[in-house]
Each structure stands twice: as C-alpha cells, then as structure tokens.
Amino acid sequence: MPAEASAPTGGGTQAQAGPGEAAAPGRRERVREATLREIKDNARRRLAAEGPSGVSLRAIARDMGMTAPGLYRYFSGLDDLLNAVRADLFHELSEAVAGAAAPLPTDDTDGRILASLRAFRSWALSHRAEFSLLFATPAPQDAPDQRVLEAGQEFAASFFSLFDRMLAEGRIPLPADDEIGPELRERLDAFAAKTGFTIDNASYGALRVLMSCWVRLYGLVSMEVAEHLTPIMGDMEPLFEAELQDILAPSGAACRASDQD
Amino acid sequence: MPAEASAPTGGGTQAQAGPGEAAAPGRRERVREATLREIKDNARRRLAAEGPSGVSLRAIARDMGMTAPGLYRYFSGLDDLLNAVRADLFHELSEAVAGAAAPLPTDDTDGRILASLRAFRSWALSHRAEFSLLFATPAPQDAPDQRVLEAGQEFAASFFSLFDRMLAEGRIPLPADDEIGPELRERLDAFAAKTGFTIDNASYGALRVLMSCWVRLYGLVSMEVAEHLTPIMGDMEPLFEAELQDILAPSGAACRASDQD
DNA sequence: CCGTAAGCTTTACGCCGTTCACTAAAGCTG
DNA sequence: CAGCTTTAGTGAACGGCGTAAAGCTTACGG
Secondary structure, eight states: OOOSSSOSSOOOOOOSOOSSOSSOOOHHHHHHHHHHHHHHHHHHHHHHHHOGGGOOHHHHHHHHTSOGGGGGGTOSSHHHHHHHHHHHHHHHHHHHHHHHHTTSOTTOHHHHHHHHHHHHHHHHHHTHHHHHHHHSOOOSSOOOOHHHHHHHHHHHHHHHGGGHHHHHHTOSOOOOGGGSOHHHHHHHHHHHHHHTOOTTTSOHHHHHHHHHHHHHHHHHHHHHHHTSSHHHHOOOHHHHHHHHHHHHGGGTOOOOOOSOO | OOOSSSOSSOOOOOOSOOSSOSSOOOHHHHHHHHHHHHHHHHHHHHHHHHOGGGOOHHHHHHHHTSOGGGGGGTOSSHHHHHHHHHHHHHHHHHHHHHHHHTTSOTTOHHHHHHHHHHHHHHHHHHTHHHHHHHHSOOOTTOOOOHHHHHHHHHHHHHHHGGGHHHHHHTOSOOOOGGGSOHHHHHHHHHHHHHHTOOTTTSOHHHHHHHHHHHHHHHHHHHHHHTTSSHHHHOOOHHHHHHHHHHHHGGGTOOOOOOSOO
C-alpha cells in the first residue's frame, strides 16, 4: 500500500557491498532513478509547453510509452509529482540566482547583487510556466508539501544571503531599530529564525530593507511574467532596470547596462 | 450556431414599446438576465470555496438543477464564463477601492489613499481565490478576453487616479524627467495613453512613482494572498503597514492606525 | 395560428485522476 | 537451483470533466 508522500516503494536492500564498488546504488535503484527523472522531465516539457494545466499523468505516460497507473509506482498522484517538480524548480532557481553572482569578484558587492537580481528576472521570463507553478496561489484546501517548503526556504535563504555583504558594508541607510513597531519586530524575528539570519548579523532595519527589496522585485517580475502590464506598457525591461536602480540607489551602486543579452 | 464570445443568443426584440413602460427590458430578457446572474453567482460560490479549479460547468449546472450543456445558452464555454466572472470581479474591486476613499473629505488626500490601499489589501485577503483568478498567470496559449482587458484597465485607471491629487499637491519629490531613460519614457507614454493620463497632468516622474507604488503594493498583497511568506513570518499586517508608511513617507503622510478592524 | 427561435435535455465522445485486480519479471533466500 | 517475495507495469473500470450534436418543449412574434 503506497501511502507515503513521495517514495511509495522504499528501498529494502542496498548496503549489500557489491564486488568492487563501496556503496553502489544497485542496478535496480539506478533504473528507478532514471525513470523518475524521465517522468519529471516529461512533466516539465508539458509544463513549459502548455502551462500547469497541461501536465497530466495520462499524457506523460503516453509520452513515455506506458500507462498512467504505472506512474503511481513513482508518485502517489498528480499533486505529488507536481510538488516534486516544484522542489526541483526551486533548487534550479536558487542555482541560477547564485550562479549569476559566482563569477564576479567577491568585493564587487553591487555587481553581484545586480547580476543575481537580473538572473532572477531572466529565469522567470524564460520559464514563465515554471515560475507561475512555483509562485501561484495554491487552492484553498491543499496542504503545503514539506519538500516544497524546504526548497522554498532554501531559495529564500540563498537569495537573502546575497545582501549579507552589502549590509555588512553599511552603505545602505537603515531605519533605526526603534523606528520599527513591536509587532513587525516579532515577525522579523520569526523570519530571521527560519532563514538562518540572526539579529546579531542583521538588525531589524536590515531585515526590513531586505523584505522591501524582495517585495519590489517579486512584484515587478511576477507582473511581467503574468503579462499584466504588457498590454498597456509593452516591454517592461526599462521599468525593471529603473526599479533596480531605485532599490539600490541608496547604496550608490552603479547600475549601468546589464552585460547579458 | 453560438460562436460569439459572450452572448450566443442576441436580443432581436425589445424596443417594441410596451403598454405603460418606455424601454421595458421585456419579460424574456429579464429571466435570462436572472439566470445569467445565478450562473455567475454559483460560479463565484464554488470559486471562493474550492478555488479556480473547483469551478466546473457540470457542478454549477447541478447546483442549479439543470444540465451542463444548458449553460451553453448563456456562455460559449467554461473560459467564457470565467472571463465574465473576471470582468465582474474587476469592477467589484474597483468599487471597493474607490468606495473606501469616498466617505473621506476631498482634501484629506493622504487619508483617501491610505484607505484605498488598505481596502485593496482587505479585498484581496477576503477574496483570495477571486484575487488569484484575476491576477493569475494565464496559460501560454489562451488569448486575453476583451471584456477582462477593459475591466482591468478601468481598475488600473481608477486606482491610479487616486494619486492625482497627491501628485498635484506636489508633496512627493519626483525624479526629474531627464533622469528617466528614453526607453522608459516611451513605455510611460504608452501607459499614460492607455490609462487616460496625459503627460500634461502627470510628468514622467509622477508616472514612475505611480508604477513603483503599484508594484510594491501588488507584490506584497499577492505574496500575502498566496501565503508565500506566511509559513516563515506569520501575520503580514505589520509588514504591510510598514510598507505603506514607507511608500507614502516622502509625502509626509500620517499613517498611524487603520480605523478598520 | 403557425413558424421559429430560445431554453433545456439526452446522448455521446474523449479527456482526466485514481483504484483494483492481475501478470510478468527481477531479486533475495534457503 | 527452487521458491518466495517484492517490484514494475498493464487493463478494466468508476466517476468527473468540457463540449458537440440532435431532439424536445415552450413561448414569442408575425
């Protein structure tokens, strides 16, 4: 009875110590892993091509030359598959954001942040359906999945850690801690605890600024992905760049010309 | 053959000049209107209860004691119904935002804006599914509906017109026109043209500030609706109020204590 | 009064997720 | 090796979905 969330069939054997290799995954689990990957790849193909509603077990199975019930050996249902894809996508997005900053020198704080924020936008625009799968409002009843939650928090943490250095440099004027109301402080405490920030590293003012940056970035990008303003504004890149400049202006960052595309 | 968008069956007769009443809608069209309303009401009930995916023609028909194909006399399909609901919702949202400002005296510009922005948030939070139906990323292939587009632009216009007076008062420091890049200016021109703003009324700087406000408000509220930050921050109201204060701070607006709830 | 159209039902087709009973193969164990 | 157990996968089936076509009934308009 496959009742567990993600791995209906659990590995019984694997530590049998094969001939040459130490902890060989075992032939069995290798092909299983491959099938699992194939399912998710097909799900993503359909996701990109037809949007979230185009992802169906039957269609995926058809693409793979098998029947839908067979997929239940790998996922406990469509929701489970979608959640697995969501978790993967969060990791991918984290990597895209972090990867954009990596090649730049450590002391080029502004450049690293700019590159990452632009990478976030780029990823979103080149993965519209994926982005909306990640950030869509969930239906009222469906409970959040643990893996997705964790992956999301990992993304949040990796995203915010971008600002660590900039905050440390103290170039941004932060609101004083006592300008921040007690309720908000409470929330920021909770936030810091869950994302690995501690108030020692980042003052309330810093967390406040972080949240503000994220809200603006997220708001603009998600509007762009949804093409909400597109019919009345056309290309939104100039607005994005202007917002970027605005967000980072207090730090005196030089924002001119993205070097990509 | 009902191929048109919204009204498969179009009224032939109505100007027949009844006995007493001038342009009486005619009994026929009255019951039709009532049924139409009933369908949309049922759609909204299910929308609120189970989210967008819970809205199905068959379920609605069942609730109304009829069969699904009967609904095709009123809507050309599920999408058409959803678009009609969307248009209604945009009007409702516009009204909620405008209505919140109405009771306040005309010269209380800050108060009116605050009330409207809070009303936007309140409406969104008490109509999560409706909000996400309005602002969800559409699937890659489906073309935008004309009525929805118009209703959306009406909302945008009514929303932005809130700021008319504040901009006129000149209390917000605006970026100089020549600080705004030529591409962005082009976009803002397009935007102004579509929403009724003219550059005479509002400078590029003003439009720029408007957009920034909207992006922040939208970003925060849509994150709150999606409960994206909720698992790590809990109640987001303090953050919202802080953002409000931030957004309107340059104008010296007094933001203390919302009088509602 | 009769033709015509509107409102609605029945039937049907092809999707969908999911369950269940079943087979065939692979792996482990004695 | 035999034999047992687990796994991967199939086929049929249930119920729900959108929607197209055809038919029936009722009300309206000339």
